[in-house]
Amino acid sequence: MKSVAFSNTLAEILTGKNVLSQLSVPQLVEKVLQRKEGKLTSTGAVCAETGKYTGRSPKDKYIVEEASTKDLIDWGSVNQPISEESFDKLYKKVSNYLKEQNEIFVFNGFAGADNKSRLPIQVVNEYAWHNLFAHQLFIRPTEDELQTHQAEFTILSAPNVKADPTTDGTNSETFIAVSFERRIILIGGTEYAGEMKKGIFSIMNYLLPQKDILPMHCSANVGAEGDVALFFGLSGTGKTTLSADPNRRLIGDDEHGWSSNGVFNIEGGCYAKCIGLTREKEPQIFDAIRFGSVLENVVIDSKTRLPLYEDATLTENTRAAYPIQAIDNIIEPSIAGHPQTIVFLTADAFGVLPPISKLTKEQAMYHFLSGYTSKLAGTERGITSPEATFSTCFGSPFLPLPATVYAEMLGKKIDEHGVQVFLVNTGWTGGEYGVGSRMKLSYTRAMVQASLEGELTHVETSQDEIFGLHIPLHVPGVPDEVLIPNKTWTNQQEYTDKAKELAAKFNANFKKFHNVPQEIEVNGGPIFK
Missing domain, CATH: 3.40.449.10 (Phosphoenolpyruvate Carboxykinase, domain 1)
Known part of the structure; x- marks a missing residue:
């Protein structure tokens, strides 16, 4: 035709x-x-079910x-x-x-x-x-x-x-x-x-x-001084929570472009997960779900029409769609300048990645291509221990072009604008999932705040012996001993074995990329090969 x-x-x-x-x-x-x-809920939102396909x-x-x-x-x-x-x-x-x-x-x-x-x-x-x-x-x-x-x-x-x-x-x-x-x-x-x-x-x-123009699967916000930050991260890493900062205005929560003029939102709304949603945990999302919003596969009380956000009968992937104007603390139009800071978020269930690391350009490109986080035991049938998950550029299902196209554009922009890039682990410390504990949100917030405010620009660092990452030795509001992963483990050999296990997974995953400049693989990835 x-x-x-x-x-x-x-x-x-x-x-x-x-x-x-x-x-x-x-x-x-x-x-x-x-x-x-669909049905009208008590908040005025419309609730619809999607039947066989809930994702x-x-x-x-x-x-x-x-x-x-x-x-x-x-x-x-x-x-x-x-x-x-x-x-x-x-x-x-x-x-x-x-x-x-x-x-x-x-x-x-x-x-x-x-x-x-x-x-x-x-x-x-x-x-x-x-x-x-x-x-x-x-x-x-x-x-x-x-x-x-x-x-x-x-x-x-x-x-x-x-x-x-x-x-x-x-x-x-x-x-x-x-x-x-x-x-x-x-x-x-x-x-x-x-x-x-x-x-x-x-x-x-x-x-x-x-x-x-570099398209990006990330959230973005801007501070009072016009300083822009990008947050990349897969599901469960805390991207929405950490980018929703009362002291910074939201540019957008999921999709952005980075042009020669700066960052802009691709969308006009938000598509938020709402399983287990409460006003206490996510006040912005909770209050945005009102007349005109669309709830997807959320169970509602047949009499009161109250959304039962904790109910996963239909799916864990319950969603809410609403215009970005339903959130108070936004910038309009959804356009801002060039980022000063990029944060890659990962929830490492192996418990071996540092809670925060400063990345070189090569490391930034390596971890951008890797897009690492981990699935936890019990989240999917058959998963009995943490599994490493890699999603290229933190959005592999949506990339029609070779991944290296996007990574090379990112590297170029990091150079052009002197962007600082950090890898933040919101996952486990002191042991893997089931042994260690989840990183305290207050510590993570303090680390992100320090990175956004430039407090880590000239901080003393030490290099991780397995991953090659540069770890700040001091972060305001965070105990020094929390910053070095092996110091939080009681058994050093167990830590080393688990870290090498994860490093090997990084190395194996990276082999799928072709025509990657050698310096990215040599200088960007784990030292342990």
Whole structure:
């Protein structure tokens, strides 16, 4: 199917009598309730369930193998190829289905708060609650911007359209398929709203580097003096908790770009995990869940309609989507200058990484490529002891280009702007999980604060003998003995054995990277080989 035919078919969808375009939040909430897609909670939020799929479907994500992009994409288990023919079949299924619906919902907006590089997008939904999600997660246009808005990428989401693996070239009934030439994302067979958010993030991870902008899976905030900090970290490392600082304003909590002008938020909202949520632990998130917010797979009391955040009956991956304006302490627009500090967060359940380390540029690039944290015993079936987990650039499922592209851009920007980079271990100390104890949050906060305020710039350090990391010997508010990992273990041989075990896992993981400058592997990784 030629691109002209795609444009014509898309125009037919968008001009149909069943199209409800750019509905307001109250209108969308009304539609959700009328169509029985979700329920209203006591806070005024809409709560919907996603059925079979309560998280992303990485094995069902594809990129079309096209002449203009096939030599650029990092093909593999993350970026699976699909033929143009298969994509065209799926597109026909989705477009015909949407045209037949009594109502479909369209949102026009942007990805990227920086006007110079933002991407005009369009989201077409079968479900009203999905369109409300898109309205809250992406950047909402002004009335003037809407008049001249021309989408450069379109999501077509039809959860009730299912693929036939025998004829459509898919692994299952579910598909998230991206065509960069047709500038379309197709989503079918899944009701999980996060596929839309991460679909656009993947697109930005492809497009932004072409503009010499580094896309990043991180949170960002800014201090009173305009000093910007970035926080990278996988689930469970404390990224949300540590970046939500009452003395600093939030730029964004998950996706950012770093251009020649500074940092900008890619999104217009937040998609927060809310399992076990309480006002005491996460007041900003708790209070942001109000009218217009979307709760996903949260169990609610049938009578009071109170959200039961502690209930994981449907999934541990319960979520809340809300506009960033629902948080008080933010910067608007979501744009700031160049970072002075970058913090990589890891929850090391082996208990051997220092609670804080200063990284050289080569170490920063190495640990950025590694993206290490650990899964704990009991978190997943079959895990009986801590397992090392590596997610390239702290976001491997969303990187269409080779990882080294992003790492080299990071290294260049560290050099250009004299950025200080720290590795902070929010995991275990004095022994591995089950033996040692979790690092005190008060200590971690003190270490992060010291790094942001420049108190560690000229501090005396010692080099870790196994990982090669530079450990500050003094941090205000933290006992000196806590800073050196082996000093917190009672059995030194056990510490050495466990540290070497983790170092070997780092070394083994790094072998998957190709064309990495030798100085990164030699000077960035563990000394122990």
